[in-house]
Amino acid sequence: MSDGTNPLRWDCVSRGCFNQFCRPKIERFAACFPGRIAMSDIDATVEVNGHFVFLEMKSHQGDIPLGQRLYFQRLTRLSPRISVMILHGEAETMQCEAIRWIYNGQVSDWQPTTLDEVIRLLNKFATWAQVQGDAA
Numbered sequence: 019m020s021d022g023t024n025p026l027r028w029d030c031v032s033r034g035c036f037n038q039f040c041r042p043k044i045e046r047f048a049a050c051f052p053g054r055i056a057m058s059d060i061d062a063t064v065e066v067n068g069h070f071v072f073l074e075m076k077s078h079q080g081d082i083p084l085g086q087r088l089y090f091q092r093l094t095r096l097s098p099r100i101s102v103m104i105l106h107g108e109a110e111t112m113q114c115e116a117i118r119w120i121y122n123g124q125v126s127d128w129q130p131t132t133l134d135e136v137i138r139l140l141n142k143f144a145t146w147a148q149v150q151g152d153a154a
Contacts, residue, residue: 072102090120098121
């Protein structure tokens with residue numbers, strides 16, 4: 019049985035840039051949607067007992083791009099079982115500086131955080147979600 023660890027198994031040194039070879043080129047679908055609507059790439063997501071957390075990592079602590087903010091606000095209005103965690107930090111080292119949430123369409127302010135605090139929050143979410151009623 020797996021412990022849920024899901025490391026990147028791509029060796030960039032021997033195989034080249036992961037983004038270049040493995041990331042879907044979603045920009046190819048841009049003409050499929052009206053105006054400036056585009057597909058969003060979400061960094062990570064998890065589901066526990068019908069409750070969802072979407073994770074987006076940003077290298078800055080500024081505003082979320084308008085289209086992505088609207089997407090996340092509308093997504094979280096669909097169900098109280100959906101929330102979005104936005105982290106400001108360094109993806110390579112996973113050093114986290116700040117966090118904000120989007121829940122029920124509302125965007126919180128940035129709050130200082132650390133990786134340990136993010137792990138604590140995700141553990142708390144998982145424990146809470148496991149005792150909630152099943153969504154199915």
